[in-house]
Amino acid sequence: MLDYKLLEALSAVIDQGGFERGANYLGLTQSAVSQRIKLLEARLGQPVLVRSPTLGPTALGKRLLNHAQQVRLLEYDLIDIVPSLGTDEQRLRIALNADSLATWWPLAIGPFNQEHRVLLDLVVQDQTTALQRMRDGEVAACLCSTPRAVQGARVVSLGGMRYMAVATPRFIERHFPEGLNAESLSEAPGIVFGPDDRLHHRMVAQYHIAPPFPHHMCPSSQGVVQMTVAGLGYALLPEHQARPHLESGALVEIETPSPIIVPMYWHYWRQGGQLLSSLTSYLSEQSPNWLLSVEETERGSPTPL
Amino acid sequence: MLDYKLLEALSAVIDQGGFERGANYLGLTQSAVSQRIKLLEARLGQPVLVRSPTLGPTALGKRLLNHAQQVRLLEYDLIDIVPSLGTDEQRLRIALNADSLATWWPLAIGPFNQEHRVLLDLVVQDQTTALQRMRDGEVAACLCSTPRAVQGARVVSLGGMRYMAVATPRFIERHFPEGLNAESLSEAPGIVFGPDDRLHHRMVAQYHIAPPFPHHMCPSSQGVVQMTVAGLGYALLPEHQARPHLESGALVEIETPSPIIVPMYWHYWRQGGQLLSSLTSYLSEQSPNWLLSVEETERGSPTPL
Numbered sequence: 001m002l003d004y005k006l007l008e009a010l011s012a013v014i015d016q017g018g019f020e021r022g023a024n025y026l027g028l029t030q031s032a033v034s035q036r037i038k039l040l041e042a043r044l045g046q047p048v049l050v051r052s053p054t055l056g057p058t059a060l061g062k063r064l065l066n067h068a069q070q071v072r073l074l075e076y077d078l079i080d081i082v083p084s085l086g087t088d089e090q091r092l093r094i095a096l097n098a099d100s101l102a103t104w105w106p107l108a109i110g111p112f113n114q115e116h117r118v119l120l121d122l123v124v125q126d127q128t129t130a131l132q133r134m135r136d137g138e139v140a141a142c143l144c145s146t147p148r149a150v151q152g153a154r155v156v157s158l159g160g161m162r163y164m165a166v167a168t169p170r171f172i173e174r175h176f177p178e179g180l181n182a183e184s185l186s187e188a189p190g191i192v193f194g195p196d197d198r199l200h201h202r203m204v205a206q207y208h209i210a211p212p213f214p215h216h217m218c219p220s221s222q223g224v225v226q227m228t229v230a231g232l233g234y235a236l237l238p239e240h241q242a243r244p245h246l247e248s249g250a251l252v253e254i255e256t257p258s259p260i261i262v263p264m265y266w267h268y269w270r271q272g273g274q275l276l277s278s279l280t281s282y283l284s285e286q287s288p289n290w291l292l293s294v295e296e297t298e299r300g301s302p303t304p305l
Numbered sequence: 306m307l308d309y310k311l312l313e314a315l316s317a318v319i320d321q322g323g324f325e326r327g328a329n330y331l332g333l334t335q336s337a338v339s340q341r342i343k344l345l346e347a348r349l350g351q352p353v354l355v356r357s358p359t360l361g362p363t364a365l366g367k368r369l370l371n372h373a374q375q376v377r378l379l380e381y382d383l384i385d386i387v388p389s390l391g392t393d394e395q396r397l398r399i400a401l402n403a404d405s406l407a408t409w410w411p412l413a414i415g416p417f418n419q420e421h422r423v424l425l426d427l428v429v430q431d432q433t434t435a436l437q438r439m440r441d442g443e444v445a446a447c448l449c450s451t452p453r454a455v456q457g458a459r460v461v462s463l464g465g466m467r468y469m470a471v472a473t474p475r476f477i478e479r480h481f482p483e484g485l486n487a488e489s490l491s492e493a494p495g496i497v498f499g500p501d502d503r504l505h506h507r508m509v510a511q512y513h514i515a516p517p518f519p520h521h522m523c524p525s526s527q528g529v530v531q532m533t534v535a536g537l538g539y540a541l542l543p544e545h546q547a548r549p550h551l552e553s554g555a556l557v558e559i560e561t562p563s564p565i566i567v568p569m570y571w572h573y574w575r576q577g578g579q580l581l582s583s584l585t586s587y588l589s590e591q592s593p594n595w596l597l598s599v600e601e602t603e604r605g606s607p608t609p610l
Contacts, residue, residue: 195321
């Protein structure tokens with residue numbers, strides 16, 4: 001079998017972001033950690049880490065980290081029988097879209113976390129890279145808008161997030177006095193999360209406008225809200241984020257030809273142990289409190305992010 | 306002189322995140338864009354792009370993007386005399402810390418943006434990499450907690466952000482019945498932005514606790530707020546973000562031995578043109594409305610992020 005002490009050194013260095021921090025985390029000296037990683041590389045005959053330009057795992061290193069996380073999840077199922085295993089904190093690494101993390105997801109899993117002590121390593125990912133991380137085994141679960149399961153994983157549909165086009169009353173008066181149309185959209189600045197945020201592009205495409213259209217780029221979910229409130233542009237906000245600002249009158253909804261609904265799928269490792277299964281059941285149970293139902297989402301011609 | 310058509314192709318491919326999108330942005334075919342980049346590489350005798358693992362500029366490519374952005378900023382100063390130059394949208398690329406972007410910064414610059422039409426490309430960066438991006442010339446300005454200017458740039462102090470340790474009343478009752486101390490802090494889960502977020506480590510170090518201490522990792526400013534409200538852990542939140550939840554009673558402040566104040570410095574290119582100078586003056590003027598004063602920040606033994 002593999003020497004898990006060596007794998008532990010590798011995960012500590014990667015998770016903590018450096019040799020010194022990894023050593024602190026394990027309560028070892030930096031040279032002990034460095035020796036463990038050298039030994040691991042010598043045994044495997046291949047490097048597990050790249051040092052530059054930034055510290056990161058090699059392809060083999062990623063596979064090993066994945067394996068170590070899976071072993072930890074399986075060990076967690078033994079805690080009832082071997083309580084001493086429980087002294088290690090249980091960690092779960094999950095990739096999710098920025099808007100879910102900034103809105104409903106933490107609130108939905110709050111009670112679960114109070115029952116099962118688990119520390120979360122969350123990773124914000126856009127659509128494409130989130131599933132790549134599942135495929136590479138870097139994360140044990142992933143929340144995104146793609147329905148197709150990756151190999152070794154299962155997927156459940158949780159429902160959908162409704163997005164609303166919004167801006168300040170003053171912005172609307174200035175840029176959209178006649179509502180959204182091809183002319184106003186080629187002039188008014190939008191606020192887009194990043195180059196991989198296609199939601200905005202698809203909304204604009206409904207008006208037969210091809211890029212370029214003027215836009216700010218703001219890779220922060222709450223940053224987009226604040227920029228919209230400050231009148232820098234119009235944006236597509238999740239209903240959860242828009243609601244309080246619509247109620248206070250700071251923002252106004254702009255009518256779009258069809259509702260914008262993004263489906264949410266939960267991908268999780270098939271061999272992820274009891275904890276991951278419980279979290280999955282819990283999320284399926286809770287999601288109707290936070291998301292549009294699966295039926296509504298399907299009826300609403302959902303838009304992948 | 307350089308052929309700026311070729312540089313424009315390079316920036317479009319990088320900014321838009323791909324050849325197809327870059328071509329759409331410029332209204333060219335993909336093969337025209339690809340030829341321009343090949344021609345640029347042939348003239349310079351060096352590659353400007355790397356294609357894998359992800360599309361990105363080489364070191365030379367970065368220098369050229371920097372140069373192109375600087376030229377655009379200088380062109381902007383000519384618009385009054387040569388209005389036709391104004392048909393190009395003015396873009397400004399700025400790196401800033403996630404907490405400023407999720408709170409005060411967009412609100413502070415809102416009115417400036419309504420006067421000077423400029424599209425923002427914002428980049429969220431932690432401390433170390435933000436200044437590296439200034440050094441590489443990838444961003445024209447950067448908001449971070451380091452006072453030392455990088456070469457070719459100037460820096461102004463804007464004041465400081467106050468952070469508060471907070472949690473739900475229920476979390477405090479369960480984990481901190483006697484307040485913060487070494488014992489409770491080694492058991493209660495904290496919520497940390499990422500491995501480079503040292504603020505939490507420094508707070509914990511005041512109680513003579515060395516890592517590891519239990520923590521979730523959540524790389525989203527608003528995600529940290531939501532996780533705290535959901536009772537997953539305690540966190541250090543900017544006062545702006547904590548305030549509404551303290552008022553509603555959802556969160557309660559936890560007393561710390563000394564106030565946690567993070568200084569904010571604005572770094573900007575010396576040769577950044579009139580627009581960047583105006584933005585800098587505007588921010589200096591406005592920051593007292595949003596931040597602790599420079600004097601208060603200095604008195605409060607500021608903690609770099």
